[in-house]
Amino acid sequence: MASPTEEMDAASLTTAPREDTGTGSVTLPRLSSWEMLRWAWRQLTSMRVALILLFLLSLAAIPGSLLPQRSANTDPTLVTVWIAKHKTFGPLLDHLQFFTVYKSVWFSSIYLLLFISLIGCILPRTWQHVKVLRKPPPAAPRNLARMPAHFRFSDGSGASIEDRLGAAEAALKKKRFRVVRGTDADGGGWVSGEKGYLREAGNLIFHLSLVGILVGFAVKGYYGYQAKVVINEGDGFSNIAMYYDDHSFGGGVDPNKVPPFGLTLGKFTATYEPNHNAPDYGQARDFTADVTYNASPTSPSKKAVVKENSPLNVDGVSVYLSSHGYSPVITVRDKTGKAIVDHQPVEFFDSGAMGVGSGIYKVKNGYTDQYGSPQDLGLSGIFIPDYPGEMVPGLGAVSLFPTASNPALVLSAYTGNLGPNPGVYTMDVSRAQRVKLPNSVDPTNPAVVLTLQPGKNTVALPNGTGTIEFDGVVQWAQFDLNHDPSKMLVFVSAIGIIAGLLGSLGIRRRRVFVRVKPAAAGQEALRVEVAGLARAEDSRLREEVRGVGRGLRPSKAGAQK
Structure with missing residues (x-):
């Protein structure tokens, strides 16, 4: 400074x-x-x-x-x-x-x-x-009475000056003072002690740890990366950048050299509050993903359980369970019965309470108009995990509980040009036409409800051009991948910040001086003075000075001041 x-x-x-x-x-x-x-x-x-x-x-x-x-x-x-x-x-x-x-x-x-x-x-x-650490404590001042804390007594026990100085040196060393000893020209002597050097060390550790935190953030930003991937039950994932649903790479990360591990989602289990009278009825209680992974293509497979606060660590990458939802499975057939889309699950993302989600299916050339021309088929849907049996007027899609105990799929269909690459989670219907499906629940909003009940899981496309089948539902889980090479540095720095603060705030820099000299010419009594000085306000300085003085004073000492 x-x-x-x-x-x-x-x-x-x-x-x-x-x-x-x-x-x-x-x-x-x-x-x-x-x-x-x-x-x-x-x-x-x-x-x-x-x-x-x-x-x-x-x-x-x-x-x-x-x-x-x-x-x-x-x-x-x-x-x-x-x-x-x-x-x-x-x-x-x-x-x-x-x-x-x-x-x-x-x-x-x-x-x-x-x-x-x-x-x-x-x-x-x-x-x-x-x-400062290499310098010895300073010599004792001539006038100790000017110090903020002062204690003196007369010693008539017959002890020599060297005995009293030796006792003072031992007492200060026992209290972890750094001690030096000297003599005066009048035949007396003094002992000077100082402690609290670690106070400044704590201050430096705090600032060095703060620098460590800043370095850690810089290392993470340059050499770390984050990514997201959504996996359906029974599906797998290879840690390749092109398979990420979203990612953020630091400038020093080579996307072609990420750890080549694989991950397969076996079963996802979610539990919710079942008590109807509870204020948090239907709220999530626990998420568990049973996975199988291998650290490299040639390494053996291992089983693991991933929970929200219990990530999986593979080759320096932390795999966190961050979200989940449902993937309704459909099959789209043409007029000949051939499956254009065969048992295809598509992730539906939360759009309402109690697990209600929305999503889209896009089928290239999946619909043939009345003139025999192939067109794109787009299906926009809402998934209801626990369908109450009918659409609630004024509320639309309502689920009784987040668990898929009575799943239903509400679909609307569009045909026309949906674009060459309409995106994964969005669909451009500006150049398409909405199709009125048979048995629509609302003539003004042509949509159909498909359930897994017999006879209610299939809907026909207009003009006999094909069918749409609701085959079932699987769950999906979203995993967040985080590679952070600075974790240990940040952790050690955080501990250093706490230790540095405790040291700089809890340690007091103190100096204690002891001077022993003859009380008067021709007398055998000794005059012992103890004084203390602190670098800053120290309420315990006087107590420590008195403690040192009382330890040196014989049981039958003289006057005390």
């Missing part, structure tokens, strides 16, 4: 004699480039600037908490929806990188400046602390 004198030196050290311009003004010489750099470095490495940068970093992180971010940990469509709703400020904030806060230029600049500032603060203080 630069002192005011040091900060002034950068501007005044090279000042030349003042020149009188005749107007009463004083012209000072300009700083050279080296002097300007030295002044800027002193400003940047001052504790005041470090605190300002830390405050700015906390302010810069606020938009990352309030606005949706383009990252693998959030739904990427949230940013698009937010910008669409705020047509004035949305594009401006996007241009200013407010939707990628932690990768933005301005956030990274503050981060880097804070890192440099902390390093510049820590290195000089560390060197000064090393020099």
Whole structure:
């Protein structure tokens, strides 16, 4: 931390004699480039600037908490929806990188400046602390009565000065003081003790650990990656970047060199609150995914159980269970009975309470119009896990419970041009036509309800062009993959921050002095003085000084003050 004198030196050290311009003004010489750099470095490495940068970093992180971010940990469509709703400020904030806060230029600049500032603060203080550790305690002052804590007594026990100094040295060493001993010209002697050196060490450990946290975040951002993958029961997944549903790679990650492990979801089990009278009826209680994995294509398969707070670690990648839902299974046949889509599960994502989800099926050339021309077939659906038996007026799709005990699928059909690549979870129906399916539940909203009951799981397409069959339902689970090479560094740094705070706040820097000299000329009695000095306010200093003094005083001591 630069002192005011040091900060002034950068501007005044090279000042030349003042020149009188005749107007009463004083012209000072300009700083050279080296002097300007030295002044800027002193400003940047001052504790005041470090605190300002830390405050700015906390302010810069606020938009990352309030606005949706383009990252693998959030739904990427949230940013698009937010910008669409705020047509004035949305594009401006996007241009200013407010939707990628932690990768933005301005956030990274503050981060880097804070890192440099902390390093510049820590290195000089560390060197000064090393020099202090090598220095012995100072000699005892001549007048101990001026100290904040003072204790004295007369010793008439007949003990020698050397005996009393030896006892004082032993007492201070027992209390973990660093001790030096000396003699006075009048025949007396003194003992000086100091402890609390670790207070500054705790302060340095705290700041070094804070730097470790910053380094850890930088390492994670550059060498780490996050990804999402959705797996249906019975399906598998190979850890290849092209199979990710969403991902975020650091600049130092090669997508072609991610750990080549495989994962298969066997059975997913979800439990919910079954008590109808409970306020949290139907809320999730526990999620469990039984998986089989292999660390490499040639390694043997192993079984594991993944829960929300119990991830699977494979070759440095943590696999977290983050979400789940249902995948209704359908079969689409043409007019000849040939299966165009054969027993195909499609993930439906939550869109309502009690596990109600929505999703789409897209079948390329899955519908033939009355002229025999093939067209795309799009099915937009709502899945109801526990169908009450009818659509509730005014509420639409309602489920009685999240468990798929009586599943139903509500489908609407579209034909026409759905685009060459309409996307995975969205469907463009702007150039398509809605098809009125037989037995629609609402003539104004042509949709049909399919259940797994006999005779109610099949619907015919118009003009005898085919059928749609609801075959069943499987569950899907979403796994978040996280590779973080900085976990151990951040963990150790977090422990260091706590230890450093405890040390800097709990340890007191104290000095205790003991002086022994003859009470008066020609007398055998000794005068013993004990005094203490603390670096800062220390309510226990007086108690420690008195404790040392009482330990040295004989049982029948003289007057006490």
